[in-house]
Amino acid sequence: MTTYRSFSMYRFSKNLSQWIVNITLMLVSFIFLLPLIVVISASLSDEKALTTQGYSLLPQQFSLAAYEYIFMGPERLVRAYSVTIFVTITGTLLGLLIMSMLAYSLSRQEFKFRKPFSFILIFTMLFSGGLVPTYLLITQVLHLKDNILVLILPYLVIPWFVFILRSFFAGLPQELIEVARVDGASEWRIFFQLVLPLSTPALATVGLFLILVYWNDWWLSLLYINDPNLFPLQYLLYSIMRNAEFLTSNNSTSMLIGVELPTQTLRMAMVVIAMGPIAIAFVALQKYFIRGALIGSLKG
């Protein structure tokens, strides 16, 4: 490798550039993580110290008051958590089932409506009726306002995910399916017992992205939910961002009366609590997300 140049010179310049690269990336990483560090520190601060001394990289007078308050389980928070968990689990499972069935039929050459059905999906990526007609449809025609279904149904079929799944299914060895068919297996059996088990990597990737979509959604609740009992986590966060008292404005939290509300630290602790599951999932399952990013950009 290094026959053409003096060995030590070569090592030196290579090491130097490695140092430059790593120091730059350390700085970049620090800047990217900075807001996260500030928020976590704030959530661990004493309310009064945070008010007077401000947000910083380290907690101002370490205190767990905000988390203590949260773990007393204010009803609104517990409800919002359950709404989000319910919506995420139901939406992800149902969405995966419906989208993979659709994607599988679109991947099969024998399916006569393959082309028109694909077009129906593609056209939605080019043109949409827009917010106002959709809003009228959901509120005036379907009457889904303040109905938990409105947090689930609109995201069940996301064309982009359908095409990711379709290209995966199309890449499966078709001879296997042919053999199963000759053996007399029905299309349903082939799909559920042969195709789906073979497709776990694609299902995992799309499933994780669906979890992200549902867990992080604030759009549908911003538009269609007024009933505080149906607020998902993200919308609750938005509400307490505008008004921290929102968490307590509920008659069933009487046991918390007398506790002074740590407004600022509480907001930040709520952020940490809302991010937690996603952050853990992200760190643990990063490779699936990265794979998803790649499929998404390469499209079959």
Add this chain to the structure above:
Amino acid sequence: MIQLTNAPQKEKANPAARKVSDLSGRLSRVLRDLRKNSAFIFMSLPGILLVLVFSYLPMPGIIIAFKNFKANLGLWDSAWVGFKNFQFLFATDIAWRITINTVFLNTIFIITSIVGSLCLALLLNEVRIKFLARFYQSAVFFPYFISWVIVGLFGYALLNYDNGLLNMTLDKLGLDRIDWYKSPTLWPAILTITNLWKGAGYWSIVYLAAMMGISPEYYEAAELDGASRWKQIIRITLPLITPLIIINFLLSVGRIFFADFGMFYYVTRDSKLLYPTTDVIDTYVFRALRQLGDFGMAGAAGLYQSVVGFLTIMIANWVVKRIDPEKSIF
């Protein structure tokens, strides 16, 4: 094509049709197809129905842009007003403002995002220590997983006037505090940084994957010729991923008329003083609908966005198709 769903009924109801042998042949073929495809039809039906309900059923509703909508009359019975809503919209400077803001900010976002994530990917591609590479990737990819509501609260921790990190830092440096949420001129820059922070990790990983897909033989040959690492980046890495960059660029340009509502709504905290530089089509439509209750104007602005957006997407897609048919939307 024959109307497929009506086909079986027609055959029963109108025996005369059977006399026409050609038609009956076609019908029986359709029936056979339906039977053969019945499993696929049932599999695709739930998904297709959902798309029809949530994406197609609203489409006729675009006529609201041409109506004086009254909630008690409903969409169909409200009076037609022709292009009046559009006249109102374009008579004020609002239409101009939201169009300029949307296109201008998206243009900056597209350029900074491509340059930023490309630089990041080039840096990440040079890291030789696996553990560190993983750490950097996680750090820059992380913001992609955070909702805009949470990003809004992150922003608040940094920018709020009384005790935000930036103002505390300005204090320590002996400089005057800045009222960030009331200074519209600063926001194109703040939003550009936010957009870069949120998306650069994702895109850099996409580019990084493309870079790692480049055959090592190119680099080995270049090394034998004594090319420096820098030369290799300029002459090998960049040219080989240029097609991907162009495609991503064009696909983003296709969506230049659509703003990321969450960023503009939560990160600015919907601060009215910031509207001159941060009000975009999507936030205007939302506000006209939910806060002003002006359905006609909201509908007109929305339709304007849908139509112009449709055209830009079609043009961008046409260009993409000419470069690389595999990457086009259709």
